[in-house]
Amino acid sequence: MMVILKTIDEVRKQVKAWKKEGLSVGLVPTMGYLHEGHQSLIQKSVEQNDRTVVSVFVNPMQFGPNEDLESYPRDLDADAKLCEATGADMIFNPEPSEMYAEGFCSYVNMTGLPDALCGLTRPVHFKGVCTVVSKLFHIVTPDRAYFGQKDAQQLAIIMRMVMDLNMDIEIVGCPIIREEDGLAKSSRNIYLTPEERKAAVVLSKAVKLGQKLVADGEKDAKTVVDKMKALISAEPLADIDYVEMVNMDTMKAIDRVEGHILCAMAVRFGKARLIDNFIIDCRNVDKNE
Numbered sequence: 001m002m003v004i005l006k007t008i009d010e011v012r013k014q015v016k017a018w019k020k021e022g023l024s025v026g027l028v029p030t031m032g033y034l035h036e037g038h039q040s041l042i043q044k045s046v047e048q049n050d051r052t053v054v055s056v057f058v059n060p061m062q063f064g065p066n067e068d069l070e071s072y073p074r075d076l077d078a079d080a081k082l083c084e085a086t087g088a089d090m091i092f093n094p095e096p097s098e099m100y101a102e103g104f105c106s107y108v109n110m111t112g113l114p115d116a117l118c119g120l121t122r123p124v125h126f127k128g129v130c131t132v133v134s135k136l137f138h139i140v141t142p143d144r145a146y147f148g149q150k151d152a153q154q155l156a157i158i159m160r161m162v163m164d165l166n167m168d169i170e171i172v173g174c175p176i177i178r179e180e181d182g183l184a185k186s187s188r189n190i191y192l193t194p195e196e197r198k199a200a201v202v203l204s205k206a207v208k209l210g211q212k213l214v215a216d217g218e219k220d221a222k223t224v225v226d227k228m229k230a231l232i233s234a235e236p237l238a239d240i241d242y243v244e245m246v247n248m249d250t251m252k253a254i255d256r257v258e259g260h261i262l263c264a265m266a267v268r269f270g271k272a273r274l275i276d277n278f279i280i281d282c283r284n285v286d287k288n289e
Helices: 008-020 036-048 076-086 125-140 149-164 187-191 194-199 202-215 221-233 282-288
Strands: 003-005 025-030 051-056 090-092 144-148 170-174 239-247 260-269 272-281
Touching: 003 008, 008 025, 008 051, 008 090, 008 125, 025 036, 025 125, 036 051, 036 076, 036 144, 036 170, 051 076, 051 125, 076 090, 090 125, 125 144, 125 149, 144 149, 149 170, 149 260, 149 272, 187 272, 202 221, 202 260, 202 272, 221 239, 221 260, 260 282, 272 282
Parallel strands: 003 090, 025 051, 025 144, 051 090, 144 170
Antiparallel strands: 239 260, 260 272
């Protein structure tokens, strides 16, 4: 039977009991308001581990002053039903005061990787992500942790943090889960009006266009990005934050479509800031040419 725990001590006690039995533990960190994308991460963890912990915590540290911390959607009852139905064993749902005691002043920060894409317009975001994920890793001590490819920059940053800080955790990246019309599933999709929801499909259309251009042999990164931007800009309700092609491992902008590449975008539709991307490893393709 799945349990919902609110305190760090309770979580540690339960995980220690599992590990004493020799059981492996998977962690799926989330901010709640779970959808099929999160569910796919939980399913993967259930497949690969004896026990699965899902954290549901809207982390105030990763929100900037004018972002949607207060309005971010929350529904713990629905989250619990999805987690239990998918086979999770525990939800860790702490209060901010449990995660950040009074006087909290220790942070996990990173240079380089957060300085592009979402990090440019959300300067505090990845410091908050690294700090909370590091805390969750220390609290839950999982064997594996699961993150979605939709947040590709976050995935790259977490993998680098784990490597740099010698954390004994396997990071498992999982594919983007999409609606039938192609829109990437996101908790923030709830902000979309019906008109904005229709318009937002342009993101997945831009992804397909970019993938096709690369598959057809286009090697100029600017050409790919410009054509994707033109497609998105033709949608009146779309307000582009960025569309960029970068090296997946360094997040540095590239001129040529070669190596391990990430083509990522963030676009606003009314109140909603939505992200999407595709990742292509050209290294194997290039070797075969």
